[in-house]
Amino acid sequence: MLGAFDYVRARSVEEACRLLAERDDAVILAGGTDLLVEVRNGLREPKLVIDVKAIDELARLDPSDEEWMIGAAVPLNRLAEHRAIRESVPALADAALSIGTYQLRNRATLVGNLCNASPAADAAPVLLTLDAKLSVAGPKDFRTIPIAEFFTGVKRTCLTDGEVVTDIRIPAPPQGLKTVFFKQQRIRGHDLAVVNVAGSYDPTAKTLKVAVGSCAPTPVLLEPTEATGSTAAIAERVVELAEGATSPISDVRASAEYRRAVLPVLLRRLVDRLLSERSGA
Ligand SMILES: Cc1cc2nc3c(=O)[nH]c(=O)nc-3n(C[C@H](O)[C@H](O)[C@H](O)COP(=O)(O)OP(=O)(O)OC[C@H]3O[C@@H](n4cnc5c(N)ncnc54)[C@H](O)[C@@H]3O)c2cc1C
Known part of the structure; x- marks a missing residue:
């Protein structure tokens, strides 16, 4: 059962910030798909919920020549269906589409996925490899x-x-950027990640960026790797970096051993997919 709280639909960012700063029992609500589950389960007890979904400026989704901007109120389905995003950074669309169900994605936001700060947040690894900023x-x-x-x-x-x-x-993604997202989950259909990985490969700079989720307290961006040498050798470098940067635990979704076994498999597939059309590969 939900505990009682006041609800305000903020009309501007200034109003949302002011209300949030005034009370330490206030929280922001975007889609509410994480927040309301936590409230219902008694994990959080806000007395004021500030809804930011109706603030016009937060609904902007604007891929321009220099920088792409995704507003905090943009639902995941709108993001995943955006043509420029699907074509230029398919991993971001894939990660968004891997979150929950169609109905859930009509409310849930990319920003909510990050602010919830789950180690398994599916959008986080892709955005880490794209050097996103909040x-x-x-x-x-x-x-x-x-x-x-x-x-x-x-x-x-x-x-x-x-x-x-x-x-x-x-x-704005450089010409020819390749991006890939893989997610291992317990079941087909919708589920949180046991392990998720994302990568981007810039063929001009010849650099590979890889990030891993659900294997440490936070999603982890690995050191960038130079894409020189055989694909197999590059994959082993990435696996080694990941093993040094992660610390999987056992939880309801998988054991630490299983995560340690699956991670290298996903990473080798990821590197293979990213570099498959590399000239000379
Ligand atoms: C059935 C179900 C399936 C799910 N499946 C997945 C899955 O497969 N993968 C996955 O990663 N997640 C999954 N989730 C979790 C959730 O749907 C996502 O994390 C979603 O993107 C959260 O977005 P939201 O807009 O609903 O966030 P909210 O619930 O509105 O907010 C989440 C947190 O972020 C804060 N917040 C939100 N917006 C802002 C802001 N603009 N500024 C500051 N703080 C803010 C809130 O206060 C809250 O603490 C699932 C949830 C459910 C209920």
Whole structure:
């Protein structure tokens, strides 16, 4: 059962920040698909819920030449169906589409997925490999946070009192960028990730960026790898980096041993897929 709380539909980012800063029992609601589950399960007891879904400026989805902007109120289905996103960064559309059901994705947002800060958040690995940044409005100031600095622990971010994420920005993908997202889950259909991995390969810079989820307290971006040598050798470098950077645990979805066994398999497939059309490969 949901505990009682007041509900406000904010009309501006300023109003949302002011209300959030005024009370320490206030929370932001976007799609509510994480928040309301936690409230129903008694894990959180907000007394004021501030809905940001109706703030016009947060509904912007704007892939321009230099930078792509995804507003905090954009639902996952709208993102995944966006033609430029599907064509240029298919991994982002794939990750969005892997979250929950169609009905859920009509409400759930990309920003909510990040702010919830689950180690298994499906959008996080892709956005880490794309060098995304979060635009954040506070009661006094605006700031920009690189996604690699955003997660500080399980369900923890570096957001401070009264801060609201307004959008996510991604540098416009360079010509020929290849992106891939893989997710291992317990069942077909919708489920949280046992392990998720994402990668991007820039054929001009010849660099490979890989990130891993559900294998550490936060999603992890590995050190970028130079894509020189055989695909098999590159894959082994990535596997080695991942083994050094992760610390899988056992939970309801899988044992630590299973995660340790699956991770290299997914990473080898990921590297293979990313580099399959590499000239000279
Ligand atoms: C049945 C079901 C299946 C699911 N499947 C998956 C899955 O496969 N993969 C996966 O990764 N997740 C899954 N989820 C979790 C959830 O749907 C996603 O994380 C979703 O993207 C959350 O977005 P939201 O807009 O609903 O967030 P909300 O629930 O509205 O918010 C989540 C958290 O972020 C905060 N927040 C939201 N927006 C802002 C903002 N603009 N500024 C500051 N803080 C903010 C909220 O206060 C809250 O703490 C599932 C959930 C359910 C119920």
